Amino acid sequence: MDIDVLGALAVREGGVPIAPTAPKQRQMLALLALNADRAVPVTDLVEELWEGRPPRSARTTLQTYVLHLRDHIARALAPRAVPAPAPGGNGTPDDAPRGAKDVLVTLPGAYLLAAGAGSSDVRTFERLAGEGYRAMDAASYADASARLTEALRLWNGPAFADVQRGTLLAREAKRLEESRLCALDQRIEADLHLGRHRELLAELTVLTSRYRTHENLHAQFMTALARSGRRSEALHVYRQLRTTLVRELGLEPSPRLQRLLHSVQASAAETSDEALLAAGTG
Template sequence: MDIEVLGTLAIRENDVSVTPRAPKPRQVLALLALHADQVVPIASLIDELWGDRPPRSARTTLQTYILQLREMIAKALEKDPEGNPPRTPKDVLATAPGGYVLHTSGGTSDVREFERLAGLGYRAMDAGDFPRAARELGDALALWTDSALADVQAGPQLEMQARRLEETRLCALDQRIEADLRLGRHRELLGELTVLVSRYRTHENLHAQFMLALHRSGRRSEALDVYQRLRATLVREMGLEPSASVRRLQQSILVAHPEPGTAQPAAADRERLTRVG
């Protein structure tokens, strides 16, 4: 079984789609797919479908959705290659103690591939291998075609999982941009970072990276403007000042080309400015 959730939901068995159109069966399949090869408790599925107000018929209705999914899987299993051990829908979508489990049987999962590639990228960053880090993290991020489960009506469980996936995506993006900055690709990053800071208006590290990219591109005043916009947004929306590290970066940019008599930046911030170029 091949699973794609980093964008629209697409689940295939034998290259045949087993993704239902009806909203609630899609929710059930999405939650099972996110936890492929693991038991998903019935309580979690019921919470996803109805939250804290499940109907009395919740378990029976859930069983109906499982049956509908197995019917779709049965049609896909008709295309099993000859010579393979025969499988039934219950082998693929199995009943387990307290829940259900969707077996991938060696199929692909875009989430697992994303996590594998991102892990390689993080290890390359730790080793100082910035070209490989940028490549592996870029490949990981390329698996995303939209927001996770973009076309699925999400309940409490899927909303939580979608937020978790978005956080992992942002972490990988942050590290890939850092690798590109270390490689001197600041000019190439300007367009991407312009979009990102507009989308994530309170994300301090993305703003700091944008400030660095602008500064290294000779656009010092624009880098300082980015800081002022970030500060105004944080104060207005969250009642917070920028973090100490972002404030230090702003000060470093301010004094990077000082007038006579202006203090030089602290050594740590000077190194921060120069190492990315």
């Protein structure tokens, strides 16, 4: 089974899509798919679908959703040929193909989506991001940038982009977005170590506009601008961030940002003094 949730929901069994169109059934599948191969308690599914206000028929309705999803799974499994028994034998349990109840498993007080062999974009993202973080720790910046870039390419929009979200999916979407931002931050950091400051300017212009109070992205933008000889613009980025932080959060920039500001100011002053000396000896 192949599972994608970093963007629109897509779940495929044997290459055949199994995601239903009904909103609550998609919501149920999204939670099961995110936790593939792990039991999801019925109480969690009920909480996700009805957010603390379940109808009396909630568990019966949930069972109906499970039956409908199994119908989708069964249709995906139907084209597969049943393997013939071994010559001279009567076959073994391993010969039998998976059925819908083997894919969407009923457990005591829970359901489990058995992914089997296949892919999960979340798990692939987490593996690649972990490799990137370890490369950063080892100062292997080219490897870190490559691994983190590969991880970030798995995202095709916000997590569960076309699924309505209850309490649990909203929390998971927020967690995944934080993980994406962390990977993005570290990839930019790796690229700065590799001297790619000019290549980062366009991207950081967009990111600082989108994340208007994200200090580290603004610090990276200031660094990239200063290293590109655009120190006045770096100072403007700081002033803009400070205005936003004070107005929206009642906070001053962190000491780290203030140290970066002083560094850029000192660098700008030094450059100006050099220009004056050059003019005076010309």
